[in-house]
Amino acid sequence: MAQKTVAGVNLEVTDDGYLVDPSQWTEKIAKEIAKEENIELNDKHFEVIKFIRENADSGLTIRKVGKSGIVDIKGFYDLFPGGPLKMSTKIAGIPKPTSCV
Amino acid sequence: MAEKKDTQVKKVAMICAKGTIEDVYATLVMANGAVMEGMEAKVFFTFFGLDAITKKYMNKLHTGTVGNPAMRMPGGLPFPTILGAIPGVEAGVSVMMRSQMEKLDIPPVDEFLDMITAGGGEIYACKLAVDMFKLKKEDLSDHVIDIITIGDFYAMAGGEGSQVIFT
Numbered sequence: 089m090a091q092k093t094v095a096g097v098n099l100e101v102t103d104d105g106y107l108v109d110p111s112q113w114t115e116k117i118a119k120e121i122a123k124e125e126n127i128e129l130n131d132k133h134f135e136v137i138k139f140i141r142e143n144a145d146s147g148l149t150i151r152k153v154g155k156s157g158i159v160d161i162k163g164f165y166d167l168f169p170g171g172p173l174k175m176s177t178k179i180a181g182i183p184k185p186t187s188c189v
Numbered sequence: 190m191a192e193k194k195d196t197q198v199k200k201v202a203m204i205c206a207k208g209t210i211e212d213v214y215a216t217l218v219m220a221n222g223a224v225m226e227g228m229e230a231k232v233f234f235t236f237f238g239l240d241a242i243t244k245k246y247m248n249k250l251h252t253g254t255v256g257n258p259a260m261r262m263p264g265g266l267p268f269p270t271i272l273g274a275i276p277g278v279e280a281g282v283s284v285m286m287r288s289q290m291e292k293l294d295i296p297p298v299d300e301f302l303d304m305i306t307a308g309g310g311e312i313y314a315c316k317l318a319v320d321m322f323k324l325k326k327e328d329l330s331d332h333v334i335d336i337i338t339i340g341d342f343y344a345m346a347g348g349e350g351s352q353v354i355f356t
Contacts, residue, residue: 149294150225150304161307170227172308188222189295189304 094120106177106184110144113181122179125168129179132159133167137180144182148173149189200229202346203354208237210252210286216241216356217301224308229351232305233342235315239322242314242330247298251283302332313337 089108092101095116100108105121107113118137122129129137139156140148150173154161168175177185201223205216216232223230240246254260254273260282262268272278287297296304302312314329314336326336346353 147294150221150308151294151296151300154304154307161304165224165308171225173225187294188218189293 102184104178104184107181110141110182113141117181118179121181125175125179127168127175127179133179135159136164136167136176140176140180141182144177144180147187148177148185149187151189196350198228198352199350200346200348201231201352201354202342203230203232203356204342205232205234205238205241205356206236207356208240208246208250210250210283212356213238213241213250213298214290214295214301217298217305218295219354219356220310221301221305221308224305224310230305230308230310231313231342231345232310233313233315233337233339235318235339236321239314239318239324239329241298242302242312242333243324243328244330245328247302247330250287250298251279252286254279254282299330302330306332313342315339315342 090101090103092099092105095114097112097114097117099112099117102108115134118134119129122133127133135158136153136156139153139158143152146152150161150164153159153164153173153176159167164172164176173185173187177183201219203216203220205213207213216238220230220232234242240250254268255270257273260268260273273282295301306312311334312330312332314333316336316338319336326333
């Protein structure tokens with residue numbers, strides 16, 4: 089566990105940078121974390137992030153996001169290059185998913 | 190004290206030579222896991238592993254019910270090999286296994302290949318095995334980039350942080 093100040097808010101984060109308390113999340117924080125991952129968030133990103141936050145407790149998988157009707161899997165990879173599920177969940181302020189698919 | 194230095198795995202080249210549910214899914218899960226982590230993944234299907242990329246068979250893979258000591262009945266009792274030899278048992282067990290996987294959001298083989306290639310993973314078929322089984326390019330999944338030799342495959346398997354995995 090570590091402390092980190094993002095967008096002027098003091099946050100508790102895990103060693104790999106995931107928010108410990110998802111309720112602290114704001115869009116501003118998302119933008120800051122995304123910047124660290126070299127992603128400039130647009131409306132499509134936020135649509136996906138919204139879906140991810142709403143389904144945080146249901147065992148998220150890439151497949152589920154691909155069936156969300158928001159993006160297909162290819163689109164998901166394009167939005168969050170180099171690890172869509174781990175990156176999008178970090179930006180969405182929810183725990184790192186434990187899924188292998 | 191010596192400093193521990195790990196080289197990160199950046200690329201996996203995988204070879205799948207068997208066509209049972211468990212062998213094929215081990216390969217697919219590892220390949221998909223690699224692209225999910227932002228790694229490069231290339232998969233070479235050969236011998237019975239070709240079933241996994243043959244349109245006719247890919248979604249109808251079986252698990253062996255004969256000579257499989259890890260096979261158990263629901264509830265944990267051992268599954269006698271002699272039962273596994275009865276016609277239809279292997280098919281029934283295989284259907285059950287596939288439905289269990291679906292519950293865990295593990296997709297059928299064709300959809301799994303969609304996922305892997307959507308993430309940039311590459312699928313190849315072994316020329317020797319394709320010739321041996323008298324298959325043609327059109328018998329294979331559209332995700333198969335090419336039918337190549339193992340030499341061709343090794344040629345694209347190199348680079349720093351790359352690993353060859355045989356399942």
